[in-house]
Amino acid sequence: MPLTPAADSTHFYYGLDTLFGHQTKNVACLFDVKRLDDDEPPWFVLHAHPPLPDDLAKAQIVVFSAEGRQISGIVRSTERLDDGSLRLNVEPD
Template sequence: MSLPPATDHGTHLDYGLDTLFGRETKSVECHFHIMRLDDDEPPWFALRVQPPLPEDLEKAQIVVFRAEGRKISGIVRRIERLADDTLQLDVEPD
């Protein structure tokens, strides 16, 4: 999978949460930027989701979204809340 090195914009994000009753899939309309993380092989990417955002997004296990006309999905490996209240999800593509 190749992502552009520049920032992309999105508005619809699906994410999965593991619960006691199995995986729960949720959707949210939000603004996010996609950034390629070049240090990793294969290239991981970071989603920077801007507020307002759902409280449980910090527990996301997987994400699915569309960029450049393609469906992109991956496993969330790290989540960090940034100083501007943006949530960064580092994602390993699947």
């Protein structure tokens, strides 16, 4: 399925669990969203373009706007691509 334009493709939130508890951070970057309809409920691929914070690859949850609504989900896997971008596979919660 083609990438769908995100409603706000320059800003999203992500959560990390650290030694000091849960931290919510935000990142300002360009991103694209791809909906994977093979699963029920459908998963999303969040493709974030650099510059990116170093800890984004360790994100456990994300919240972003796409398809005209706010979507939150659990990051099930991440992949750093050759161009420096990051692919996050997100299961909606």
